[in-house]
Amino acid sequence: MIPMKKIYTIFALSAASLAFSQKPLEKVEPAFWWKGMKNPELQILVYGKDIANNEIELSDGIQIKNVQKVENPNYVFITVNTNEISVPKFKINIKNGKKNVDSYTYELKQRESNSANRDSFTSKDVMYLIMPDRFANGNPSNDNTKDTAEKSDRKNPGGRHGGDIEGIIKNLDYLKEMGVTALWNTPLLEDNEPSYSYHGYAQSDYYKIDPRYGTNEDYKRLANELHKRDMKLIMDYVTNHWGSQSWIIKDLPSKDWIHYWKEGEKGFKRSNYRMTAQFDTNAAKTDAENCMDGWFDTTMPDMNQSNPLVVNYMVQNAVWWTEYAGLDGLRVDTYSYNDKKGIAEWTKRITDEYPNLNIVGEVWMHDQAQMSYWQKDSKIAAIENYNSYLPSVMDFTLHDAIGQVFKEKSGWDSGMQRVYDNFANDFLYPDINNILVFAENHDTQRFNQSYSNIEDYKLAMTLILTVRGIPQLYYGSEIGMSGDKGKGDGDIRRDFPGGWKEDSNNAFVKSGRTESQNQYFDFTKKLLNWRKSKEVIHTGKTLHYVPENNVYVYFRYNDKDRVMTIINNNTEAQTLNLKRFSEGIKNVAQGKDIISGKEISLQNSLSIPAKTSMIIEL
Structure with a gap:
């Protein structure tokens, strides 16, 4: 278990609780994006001291589709349609009246070829x-x-x-x-x-x-x-909880960014870990809430995924890492x-x-x-x-x-x-x-x-x-x-x-x-x-037999290949009557055990030593 630690007063939204620089623009997330995404809408988090009290304007005549302000004046969320942006770079300008007090150069990069259709991990891996x-x-x-x-x-x-x-x-x-x-x-x-x-x-x-x-x-x-x-x-990837030292957790955009428990110390209440309450038709509503909304631990505030801004932040972040690093899953x-x-x-x-x-x-x-x-x-x-x-x-x-x-x-x-x-x-x-x-x-x-x-x-x-x-x-x-x-x-x-x-x-x-x-x-x-190289293992069907004497026999098979696996979990050698496995063996007379490298006769009976396995290619 993670030891108990003092949690910051994470629901405090006053800018005075943090030490800010004089520049109104502290962070922009995601820091850059890509052209040609299937979802062209991009929501950009703009953060800085009292930034919501300023106006935000984009260069090159680019239109902001939506400006969303929250409880905390240190945040503004702006939405743009990347399909409508023709320049590779543009400026996010922070304005106080007509005065431009800060700016950020935002870049829309080109995606790698066939990025959207990248392969991923499968049963071949x-x-x-x-x-x-x-x-x-x-x-x-x-x-x-x-x-x-x-x-x-x-x-x-x-x-x-x-x-x-x-x-x-x-x-x-x-x-x-x-x-x-x-x-x-x-x-x-x-x-x-x-x-x-x-x-x-x-x-x-x-x-x-x-x-x-x-x-x-x-x-x-x-x-x-x-x-x-x-x-x-x-x-x-961790969606359920963030760390207590997160810069966003320390200065929450709004109180409902996380699950805050009034009866808990500093908003903390531990999850009951009863995941069955998520779908149990007999479950009390309070048990389901305690599972989903309770914190995994004291240093892991539970994120509120019923807040659209939270979900959107996490979606974009996962997409950003997939695109940036070339992730495969x-x-x-x-x-x-x-x-x-x-x-x-x-x-x-x-x-x-x-x-x-x-x-x-x-x-x-x-x-x-x-x-x-x-x-x-x-x-x-x-x-x-x-x-x-x-x-x-x-x-x-x-x-x-x-x-x-x-x-x-x-x-x-x-x-x-x-x-x-x-x-x-x-x-x-x-x-x-x-x-x-x-x-x-x-x-x-x-x-x-x-x-x-x-x-x-x-x-x-x-x-x-x-x-x-x-x-x-x-x-x-x-x-x-x-x-x-x-x-x-x-x-x-x-x-x-x-x-x-x-x-x-x-x-x-x-x-x-x-x-x-x-x-x-x-x-x-x-x-x-x-x-x-064994497609029959990757995607083949399974045929298995009820274990006898702690010996488990199963086959993986497709139209081209068959593999017979034998696991003798007995502390003594066992002799198998192979007629029992004729449905799996078919009429094959012999195979090769890839573990020992030996040719194995598949007629009549087969002896397998104690605590031994065989993987026999038929």
Whole structure:
């Protein structure tokens, strides 16, 4: 948990509460835009001391479509139609009567070719999740900056350790060798909380990369370097809450920019986290309000997405980063905590702008019907005429099963039966191939802490990399990294060995890895690189069999190919009667196990060693 901190009096709207310069124009957001967007309307936030008491005029005869003022006189929102602007640059002039007191040169850039139809991540990809502060320190000179509060201290498990964008760029070839095709970093935008800010989820500036990670230009360079390697960049986007140190939160445009609780201290009331109240037809209205409008934590004011200005700000910001950095997709934090209508509008407007852009939402629930409710075109949500427009959700129920299954003996609802039962509910999802499957992430117990042996790791990776959906791996697990969530989040987010020049173990290179680390890495590399070209795994159908003796057998198939996966979760070798699987095997006499490289006879019976998996190409 994030420790309690003193919150600024965030609802104070008086300009006297802040120290302003004498210039009336302090900020313009977004700082620039692009011509040729599908939605030509652009709303520009103009900020400065008492700026609403001035007049705003655009140069070159450009017409302002709308001027919106709010409670706080330090803000004005102006709307223009970019299709009606013929010049690449124009001035936003701040006038006091006839006197021009300040101005800003605004630029409309040209979009990259075919930008609107960019490709995105799909089930063809393997996504790799990195905590940037904990991966690699490529530029020690930015570990501490004069404009950021928390300083680097690797001895503090919950503090800043110095990892940055440069460190990621320097190790992209490591990811490429492993077979990773898409990169998801936890948030890289500025998070200027005085402590515990390394995770990035309490953002203080939505248009600025945290200087301890690098610059906006560095982030764009990361995308370019990934694209050179045929890899994709996915931004972790936070819509539900901002950080208490946000410059906007410190001087709110209006009190209803956030959810302010009268009975709470300084507006704070913690969410009840009961996401089921969003769609439970029996739920009390107060419970639904407490879920959606309660704060995620004391340093994370809850944003009011029923305010059109808030939604529009977030839409434009996400579009800005997608266009500026060349993003290939978004992962949205705490998706199901948002205002339902507001987040649906946000999602639809972004995917209207980029029809192929994939967005995966964190819907941390433990029931497939409840998770599938949030995927685009859900038949369950359609009952109440709701559509989230969210293309992808995260398969938390599979994660829940993986956390227990490899420790258990066979039973009616235990052992591999848990996994079978999870897939038995696939019919609930409108797009089963577009869900994210994973054994762990930055918020959960480390897989290698739960199991602590390579045999179970191999079973889990075999499963994740051969079932329907988009597999996601968590940094360091491919070399056996562990971490105990019971000791705090810092322990499940340890530094990757070799990411700091003082590290004695450099796991980024084969010669620097231990024998055990190489065993984990080599297995992961083999499966990831094999999976790249297997369309039958990416989009094939699934045929699975009820587990017997803790052995789970399933097939992925299409008109051209068939792959048979066998996972023996038993502590003893098992012999399978292959006649049982004739529907999947058809009349194929033999296949090749891509894990062992051996030819496998598919006639009569097959013996598989204890705690072993096979991926057999038929």
